[in-house]
Amino acid sequence: MALLIWIGYRSLMDLDARPYRAFVGVADAGSFSRAARILHISQPALSAQIRELERRIGFALFTRSSRRVELTAEGSLFLDKARRMILETEFINQAAREIRANELRVGTAHHSAQIMERRDLIDSFIRANPDVPLRVHGRTHAQLFADLARNDIDIAITLELISNTGATPSVAEPFATQDVERRILAERPVCVMMPTSLVPAGQGPLTLTELHGMEVGTINRSHGIGISEAVARRLSEVGARLLHLPEADGPALAHYGALLSKPVVSLGWFGPPPPGMRECDVPDLGLSTALVVLASPAARRAGADRFLQAARH
Template sequence: MDIELRHLRYFVAVADELHFGRAARRLHLAQPPLSQQIRKLEEILGCQLFLRTSRAVRLTAAGEAFLERARRTLSNVQDDMQEARSIGRGEQGLLRVGFISSAMLTVVPRTFGTYRRRFPKVQLQLFESYTALVMRSLTSGEIDVGILRDGGPANGLHVEPLLSEPYVAVLPKRHPLAASNSISAAALRDEPFVFHAPTAGTRAFEKPMSIFEEHGFRPQIVQEAPQWLTLLRLVGAGLGVTVAPACVEKIALNDVVCVRLRGVKVRSDLELAYREGEHRAIVKGFAEILRSGVGRVKS
């Protein structure tokens, strides 16, 4: 026969009261069923837990030893139940978030802080990468949430836009067009470009390229680099020009200028992604905070 939790609760109540009648009232039981369950527990253990006389009830040596263990077991079960409830509510556990570097130039870092304060027991792990790898990591289950730049629709993933930004041209400070308030994309027809590799994200690469294709040309990319800071430094050094989401202007140093592109309708989208069918509260809670944080800035 197996010991059940109710056996332990009944035993602890009798041990606390050292009186079957009072223990029964505390447990909202009749006394005979309580006595029967204590005898069953003693039968399972193969030893007597209480010495009973007409005047008193007291613990045996085995009972005293078992009482400590019974209390510990009940406490552990209660803690485990509370932890399970907390995990079920998304208040505890491990959350792995992959993000692209340009997200750090938006409100996203602030939402990370908000989430940490609201869910201090969640182990938040952040992984910086590029859009294509974040999407692959989501699909494979290596991460739970992704923050993308122009990832777009993908099989098995829920992808939703968070923030839409215009593109700007990034020029060396001494470029002839650097003093302009705005320029046409056609003005960059003969310029060498520095840009991300297509492997970092096909849609993130093709979207800005389409701006120039509308004017009948595709930029000549003379140098690739994985990070916006590197690209801006290359522009400042005179290796070429580039096109970037407007948030990149926040890290533009004094050797480059960001200029608005006139008449361009194409915009860059910062996106939230997670696996289709995702139901865990820990993911939903993070997504809600991210949406709310970005929404306040948009409004």
């Protein structure tokens, strides 16, 4: 640990990690001359970097012979640390570039690219704020909350369950209950997508009685544990038989429902039903989801505040 701290301190003087790149280059190539060609420096300069690194760390990294260069025992132990330092340096440089650019980092659930309201919000923000560079980072639902907590993203956009008090994160997901600022963009009731062969022409909403005993393809956790568990629990309460299809995110459920002629859960966010399927309201099911914009209440970039302002409209 002390060695890593020392390495980290020394690396502040060299944001390119040149000594560690030189060491790893020679170790991987097994030759100073080959490593020099790969690293595009002269062999004497490379040898000088390795000697200086050995002097500073206090032990030899290589045994040298006329035929081959081999790692010492100490060099073998040090190699993984040097690789880690190169990787950390790359992360540091990337973070510095992002800070210089003042880039707004928007994390979105992978499936949300198919949601019109999400696309419209980002597109309108980009048009209205050409001075704010923006990058969209695709994440799982759980990763969004973790990244927001670590300040790896500035804004998160995802689906959450609606309760009487508004959008409700699941306590089963790490970080999901953290203190965040929420803006609800839109709401949709949870419906059932039915094969048209099972729905008489002109039939209105489904009743809970009609759901009783019906096989219904239910949604998986890709949209969040809270939504998945609430939908499965409510369908079980009304006597529906849960059906687990090969894939069970929102768009996939619609596809497999049409393929297998099975009723499936619909969250209502992913476009019109495929041919042969019809979306049916179930008013008494009592479940809805919201598309929400999340941001940490802590100090944040000006671009994040402007994005939240856009979400209010």
